[in-house]
Amino acid sequence: MDKFKARKAPISAQEINIACAAKPESRRRVTGVLFSILLLMTVGLGACTGSSDGPLKGVTIGISATSLLPSLIHIADETGIFRDEGIEVEIVGYPTGKAALDALFDGEVDMATVADTPIVSSSFNRDDFSIFATILDSSQHSKVLARRDRDISTIDDLVGKKVATTIGTTAHFFLATLLTLNGFDSSDIEIVNLKPAEMVDAIVNGDVDAIAAWEPNILKSQQLLGENGVLLPGRAGYEATFSLVSFNDFNKNNPELLVQVVTALLKAEVFLDSNKEESIDIMASRLETDRANIDSVWHDYRFRVSMSQSLLLTLDDVARWSILNNLTDKAEVPNFLNFLYLNALEEAKPEAVTIIR
Secondary structure (H helix, E strand, O other): OOOOOOOOOOOOHHHHHHHHHOOHHHOOOOOOHHHHHHHHHHOOOOOOOOOOOOOOEEEEEEEEOOOOOOHHHHHHHHOOHHHHOOEEEEEEEEOOHHHHHHHHHOOOOOEEEEEHHHHHHHHOOOOOEEEEEEEEEEOOOEEEEEEHHHOOOOHHHHOOOEEEEOOOOHHHHHHHHHHHHOOOOHHHOEEEEOOHHHHHHHHHOOOOOEEEEEOOHHHHHHHHHHHHEEEOOOOOOOOEEEEEEEEHHHHHHOHHHHHHHHHHHHHHHHHHHHOHHHHHHHHHHHHOOOHHHHHHHHHHOEOOOEEOHHHHHHHHHHHHHHHHOOOOOOOOOOOHHHHEOOHHHHHHOHHHEOOOO
């Protein structure tokens, strides 16, 4: 997918340096003193002076092309932060994070952004890859949307109904957890296995009574259903994660490059926190969608670079659920400590690593 290669010119390192030296009222793209101070405090590597000398290092990153989940990557690219860190990034878009992970395994990209469920699924069959940074987490990534004309207004009303989801994904895990917390299980509903791209038509056409999915499919369905669409209340206690993954051999051979990538994403995190409106503009342009659509769901996500103990807990929970629901033929939960590469983030921002070892 080439849509990200034809982007507008990014902000250069020189522009960032000028912004750091300018008076506050003259800064448009970067919010000046606050931005530079936060960068220095958060990353400690001197964003305003630049940290790269010599030729840029090339790296390809596979992402979910229609999603907000890789926002920090887009922002680091669009603002020129990657180049300021000495990296020339080629972003390659795929329909889902799982497809991006498959592209990594097929040798198409050097790194991939992917949610926790495909990571767990792959961990049952191979151990040659690692997570080196989580770039987003959200308790509202997945949602359940139902048709009001099917007499559905609560989770209880899903019993006996057709609910579409994509088996083995974060949405499926969210749905199962939500049902359990409300005293039901998956056998109480009829699950229809659909691809993410099929969700909107399925609920709008009335082929299913509800969908468990993620954005932008929930929002698109809501817009088309109008008052006939009802977003079901309820939290599943599931914190979905979205991480960067690469091969162990790549990590071993490119430790400095991984530090540069993580450092750039930390700076993108500070930029996003200090420049919400411009960050939304960037993502609306990158995803080629209405800015209002991005703005309406922006608060659902926490854009941060981390390696947290909660990530390990989530991976363990998803693995146990996969075993219990026969999504794998394996009977043991992998040791996910063996699937973490902590060196890069520990060097760039040690306090962002809270893994208990």
